[in-house]
Amino acid sequence: xxxIEKIKEQAKQEIKSIILPETxxxxxxxxxEIVLSEKTANIILLGDEEKIQKLAKDNNINIDGAKxxxxxxxxxxxxxxxxLYELRKAKGMTKEQAKExxxxxxxxxxxxxxxxxxxxxxxxxxxxxxxDTLKPVLQIIKGRPGxxxxxxFFIMCLPDNEFxxxxxxxxxxxxxxxxxxxxxxxxxxxxxxxxxxxxxxxxGIPKIAMLSYSTKGSAHSELTEKVVRAxxxxxxxxxxxxxxxxxxxxxxxxxxxxxMKAPDSPVAxxxxxxxxxxxxxxxxxxxxxxxxxxAKAFGPLCQGLDKPVNDLSRGCSAEDIAxxxxxxxxxxxxxxxxx
Numbered sequence: 001x002x003x004i005e006k007i008k009e010q011a012k013q014e015i016k017s018i019i020l021p022e023t024x025x026x027x028x029x030x031x032x033e034i035v036l037s038e039k040t041a042n043i044i045l046l047g048d049e050e051k052i053q054k055l056a057k058d059n060n061i062n063i064d065g066a067k068x069x070x071x072x073x074x075x076x077x078x079x080x081x082x083x084l085y086e087l088r089k090a091k092g093m094t095k096e097q098a099k100e101x102x103x104x105x106x107x108x109x110x111x112x113x114x115x116x117x118x119x120x121x122x123x124x125x126x127x128x129x130x131x132d133t134l135k136p137v138l139q140i141i142k143g144r145p146g147x148x149x150x151x152x153f154f155i156m157c158l159p160d161n162e163f164x165x166x167x168x169x170x171x172x173x174x175x176x177x178x179x180x181x182x183x184x185x186x187x188x189x190x191x192x193x194x195x196x197x198x199x200x201x202x203x204g205i206p207k208i209a210m211l212s213y214s215t216k217g218s219a220h221s222e223l224t225e226k227v228v229r230a231x232x233x234x235x236x237x238x239x240x241x242x243x244x245x246x247x248x249x250x251x252x253x254x255x256x257x258x259x260m261k262a263p264d265s266p267v268a269x270x271x272x273x274x275x276x277x278x279x280x281x282x283x284x285x286x287x288x289x290x291x292x293x294x295a296k297a298f299g300p301l302c303q304g305l306d307k308p309v310n311d312l313s314r315g316c317s318a319e320d321i322a323x324x325x326x327x328x329x330x331x332x333x334x335x336x337x338x339x
Contacts, residue, residue: 003157003168004298004323007199011040011329017067018325019113019122021106023047027126029061031321036065040326044119046071046106071102071109080112087140101136111136114307120332123324125312130175130300137302137309144335147304149187152176152311153195154286154299155327163253165272168200171289172275174282175300175311185210185230185275190238191303192273198334199327200272208234209252209271210245211281215261218248227277242266249274249285298323301331308332 001009018041022028029052032043043066045052056063071077077099084098101108110122124133130152143150152175161167172192177184193206210231214224224246231245244267251261251268258269276282290297298320300311308331310324 003155003200004296004326007323007330008038008040008326010333011326014329014333015039015042016120016329016332017042017044018328019044019046019110019119020321020325021046021110021122021124022127023052023068023106024055025127026055026059026061027316027318027321029056029059029063030318031325032063032066033061034318034322035325036063038322040322041329043067043325044069044113046109048072071106074109076113076116076118077102080109080116083116084108084112084140105136107133108136108140111140111309114309115140121308121310121328123310123312123321123328125300125310126314126316126321129314130311133309133311134176134302137305141305141307141309143304144306147187147191149180149184149191150176150302150304151180151184151188151191152300152302153192154297155199155301156286156289157296157298158289158293159295160293165196165200165204168272169289170196170200170273171282171286172273172303173279174276174286175279176302178279180278182226182229183233185227185277186233186237187304189230189234189243189273189275190241192275193238193241193243195301195303196273199330204272205242206273207267207271208241208243208273208275209247209267210234210243210275210277211249211252212246212277213248214246215248215251215268216246216265218261223277230275244268245275247271298327301327308335 045068049068081099085095113119151173153172156169158167196206212227227246234243244265250257252271255269262268289295
């Protein structure tokens with residue numbers, strides 16, 4: 001059973017309600033069909049019911065069982081308007097602006113549904129840039145208590161089980177923080193270890209490599225020193241974690257290289273979490289792995305939020321959407337346990 005099959009089996013243990021707001025996208029409707037047929041989640045679609053049903057029917061997509069909510073006609077609209085206004089009035093938002101956002105931007109409506117407990121999470125990004133999904137989430141849901149840095153990660157599943165956790169890696173941050181500080185990198189490392197335990201292997205040991213173009217002082221610059229400081233901060237904040245850096249990618253994942261470049265490292269050669277120094281490196285790294293190694297990429301997933309919301313790559317497939325819905329369900333299950 002591969003990674004996503006395990007996640008789907010876990011999702012079935014406690015069914016959650018997940019919103020898919022981008023109902024004009026055929027992949028979203030096809031993804032809904034997969035979720036409903038596999039019974040991994042309850043699906044809520046946002047938009048005009050007649051248009052959604054016609055689009056599905058015209059394309060032979062079965063969305064029977066999905067709940068469709070039209071924000072314009074929702075009985076909860078006034079409640080959401082009032083709540084959004086209260087949350088954002090200090091930033092200058094008026095009730096009129098709140099209503100306009102909720103009736104014209106499905107991601108804001110989905111965010112308020114999740115914020116007020118009318119759904120367990122939502123997944124978006126198939127037809128919108130990451131910022132469109134994350135802006136309302138960061139404004140309204142925000143980070144969970146104790147988390148200073150909300151970040152994004154990918155779960156990368158390689159066809160070869162030789163590397164990572166039986167072929168599975170967490171790559172972070174690949175979708176949110178453009179140029180994280182040393183403290184933010186440390187936070188990303190710690191929350192990535194939590195995501196590993198939550199989604200990859202609850203009984204496994206997170207092994208976190210703080211990546212750089214240098215290994216253990218082979219080069220010195222402002223860039224490498226940031227990673228060194230981040231590693232030290234992560235050790236101080238979570239001394240129980242196996243985290244090491246700065247490490248080059250080959251030293252992080254290949255035992256033979258690790259023996260030469262970082263023989264005393266508790267992580268080198270066996271890393272299953274890769275923390276990239278900036279968004280350039282993270283985004284390039286995950287796309288290289290996906291395209292050249294033929295890895296499956298799930299994400300960008302969010303970590304550190306108070307409620308589960310996940311982004312999608314605009315190149316995603318319907319199967320990818322169904323997979324991220326299942327991941328969102330498992331995150332919701334774990335958040336309920338933590339509260």
